[in-house]
Amino acid sequence: MTITAAADGSALGNPGPAGWAWYVNDDCWRAGGWPHGTNNQGELMAVLDLFRSTAHLPGEKLHILCDSQYVINSVTKWMPGWKRKGWRKSDGKPVMNVDLLKDIDRALTGRMYTFEWVRGHAGHDLNEAADDRARAAATAYQQGVAVRQGPGFGPAQEGATLQGTTQEGAAPAYATPADAAPPAQAAPAARPAAPLRGGQQELFSTPDLFSTPDLFSELDEPVPAAGGDMSPEAIVESLERELLRPETRADLGRTGVLLHPDFTEIGSSGRIWTRDDSMMALEENPDRPTDLEVLGAERLGEGAILLTYRSYSRSGTALHSSLWVLDGTQWRLRFHQGTPEA
Structure with a gap:
């Protein structure tokens, strides 16, 4: 049995x-x-x-x-x-x-x-x-x-x-x-x-x-919260840039804070990635530094912002859309999709 x-x-x-x-x-x-x-x-x-x-x-x-x-x-x-x-x-x-x-x-x-x-x-x-x-x-x-x-x-x-x-x-x-x-x-x-x-x-x-401090309380710097001097759009852009840094992507604690518990991503191949999938993949292969050019930051309500941008890396450029939502007092990435640019 x-x-x-x-x-x-x-x-x-x-x-x-x-x-x-x-x-x-x-x-x-x-x-x-x-x-x-x-x-x-x-x-x-x-x-x-x-x-x-x-x-x-x-x-x-x-x-x-x-x-x-x-x-x-x-x-x-x-x-x-x-x-x-x-x-x-x-x-x-x-x-x-x-x-x-x-x-x-x-x-x-x-x-x-x-x-x-x-x-x-x-x-x-x-x-x-x-x-x-x-x-x-x-x-x-x-x-x-x-x-x-x-x-x-x-x-x-x-x-x-x-x-x-x-x-x-x-x-x-x-x-x-x-x-x-x-x-x-x-x-x-x-x-x-x-x-x-x-x-x-x-x-x-x-x-x-x-x-004792757990993996999230050992972060080098706090995640920007709602309010303060920065606008929500500026906070979201800052967090998106942070996620593109190799040192962030290699840190399970950091990505665990930045990614919403229900985070999903549709990859360029069409595969759907869960939060755990993404965290493990990023830790194992954080890749090289990536820069971005913001194309738009649109508020979809009190607690949601759609960020669109173009990324630049050695492999070329890609177009991205990221949905950030307010979880308590912190902005977290709820959905992401990226498509290589022709």
């Missing part, structure tokens, strides 16, 4: 009050969060807690539904290489969220699992249920109230839960990485959890993991 569960994370402000959740059914789910964290940290923590919560069932396969390609690629593609390099990326910089990734690496030892990408906010029942609970946890921390943790995955839930799981032979999009430990190796037991205020539990060996 295979246990099918969705895992999701949420951050209000990203970074900000953050939550995570995994969901099998209404009788089998779990959620938690922190006063300050990022969406990626929530996504990773949901996967980690799912492995820990099912550690007493090492013989059961896990089929994990996830809308974050960052998480899927981190676990199934990049983590083995990061480990060989001492948890550093190809450019020698430390891997982001390394504590969570190390814990996931330990938790999946001996486990049988597959990942499947599902599009977020697209009506997938399990994904929507996990997203609702992760956002509720983040909201609870924002409001200073207790988080609904859920029943978890204990002996009382096993019978009911496994009746709703899928049979072996399903073909998810992502398979267990080839270098994962063999299934015969026993899975590690979950670590003891220390109680925290509000009924939450600390699932890390380092209690203050999220009291």
Whole structure:
């Protein structure tokens, strides 16, 4: 039998009050969060807690539904290489969220699992249920109230839960990485959890993991916010120029702030890129410096600006349109399309 569960994370402000959740059914789910964290940290923590919560069932396969390609690629593609390099990326910089990734690496030892990408906010029942609970946890921390943790995955839930799981032979999009430990190796037991205020539990060996600066709070300079001396059009142009700089494109934290959580891009080949796709591709190949000539900046409402421009690079010129929207007090890129100029 295979246990099918969705895992999701949420951050209000990203970074900000953050939550995570995994969901099998209404009788089998779990959620938690922190006063300050990022969406990626929530996504990773949901996967980690799912492995820990099912550690007493090492013989059961896990089929994990996830809308974050960052998480899927981190676990199934990049983590083995990061480990060989001492948890550093190809450019020698430390891997982001390394504590969570190390814990996931330990938790999946001996486990049988597959990942499947599902599009977020697209009506997938399990994904929507996990997203609702992760956002509720983040909201609870924002409001200073207790988080609904859920029943978890204990002996009382096993019978009911496994009746709703899928049979072996399903073909998810992502398979267990080839270098994962063999299934015969026993899975590690979950670590003891220390109680925290509000009924939450600390699932890390380092209690203050999220009291240290995260990948977004380590930015060299703040993202321009709405208001101040700069006009919205000037702010958007400044941010667009920033996104064209190689040092920005190579920084996951920076692009994570500049790109809206629902960002999409239509590339010159016609491919549709998600936010996670774009962030990973930019980090791996930040390219050379690019200059731009603004063609227009049109306000589409109180909180939306359409920026059109021509870019100049060694490969030639291209025409671009970027839709920037106001997310709270910050402008973020919601949609982009670029077409090489004849």
